[in-house]
Amino acid sequence: AQSVTQLGSHVSVSEGALVLLRCNYSSSVPPYLFWYVQYPNQGLQLLLKYTSAATLVKGINGFEAEFKKSETSFHLTKPSAHMSDAAEYFCAVTLSYNTDKLIFGTGTRLQVFP
Amino acid sequence: DAGVTQSPTHLIKTRGQQVTLRCSPKSGHDTVSWYQQALGQGPQFIFQYYEEEERQRGNFPDRFSGHQFPNYSSELNVNALLLGDSALYLCASSLATSGGRETQYFGPGTRLLVL
Numbered sequence: 001a002q003s004v005t006q007l008g009s010h011v012s013v014s015e016g017a018l019v020l021l022r023c024n025y026s027s028s029v030p031p032y033l034f035w036y037v038q039y040p041n042q043g044l045q046l047l048l049k050y051t052s053a054a055t056l057v058k059g060i061n062g063f064e065a066e067f068k069k070s071e072t073s074f075h076l077t078k079p080s081a082h083m084s085d086a087a088e089y090f091c092a093v094t095l096s097y098n099t100d101k102l103i104f105g106t107g108t109r110l111q112v113f114p
Numbered sequence: 115d116a117g118v119t120q121s122p123t124h125l126i127k128t129r130g131q132q133v134t135l136r137c138s139p140k141s142g143h144d145t146v147s148w149y150q151q152a153l154g155q156g157p158q159f160i161f162q163y164y165e166e167e168e169r170q171r172g173n174f175p176d177r178f179s180g181h182q183f184p185n186y187s188s189e190l191n192v193n194a195l196l197l198g199d200s201a202l203y204l205c206a207s208s209l210a211t212s213g214g215r216e217t218q219y220f221g222p223g224t225r226l227l228v229l
Contacts, residue, residue: 036220043118043204043220044157090156101147101170102218104156 002027004091006105014113019063019078021108023091026072033074034092034102035065044090050074061085086112116141118207118221126227127195135190135224139207146188147218148180149204157204163188164210192226200228 007022025031032051036044048059055067065076074091088109092102119138127133139146145164149157159172163182177193186207192199202225206218 041222043222044206045220046217049217092156101159101162101172102149102157103159106154106156 002031002093002095002103004033004093004103004105006089006091006108008108009106010109010111012111012113013081015083016080019076019081019085019110021076021089021091021110023065023074023076023105024072025074025091025093027093027095029095031093031095033065033067034094035059035063035074035076036090036092036104038088038090038107040087047076047089081110081112083112083114086110118205118219120203120205120221120224122224123222124225124227126229128229129195129197131195131228132191132193133195133226135192135203135205135226137188137190137205137207137221139186139188139205140219143207143209143219144186145208145210146182146186147206147208148188148190149206150174151202151204151223153201160190195228197228200226202226 003026005024034049035047038044047063048057050057050067058064063078088107090107091105118140121136147162148160151157160174161171162169166182179191182188202223204223205221208218209216
């Protein structure tokens, strides 16, 4: 069965600092991986996705993630945090691009301090 | 270009009642999926509708049912509401293509409170 684990339910950084949100996956077959962001009282917005092409994936708002099969990881990074990045971030996995059954982690709340 | 819309935005029901939530997919999309997001948790897949049929289902009881209309909009129905059904219900739409399905786009959700 597929699953994702997000290490750290809360992450706090200063504005301008590096953002690192961790995600490890478990899958018996090559996975497709996603990062979504959820702002307060809103739905989910796709940040980026990995679908077996380049292992380094660039997304919106300056975020990127690297697929590391040996570490079963798909960590999300941003070189310099902005106040507007404060939100809940979810990592998700699916078996293939033919299914919409996304399996989400429990989320990481990012706080950005001035 | 209208994105995914959901109605109502908020809803309060009592235990045992029934509720219907509605979703209009993004323009051009033909597939709708529903998710339940309990407080402090990630979304959990309920089911997916394509060509007016339920195609996939998550680990949810039969109290949860749905429908898709010819215009691709969808409804989620929950019968015999329990306190534990209180959650944010998210609708996501996508387009089925020959290579699979394109990216899912999520709506703002309907927040259901069961008292």
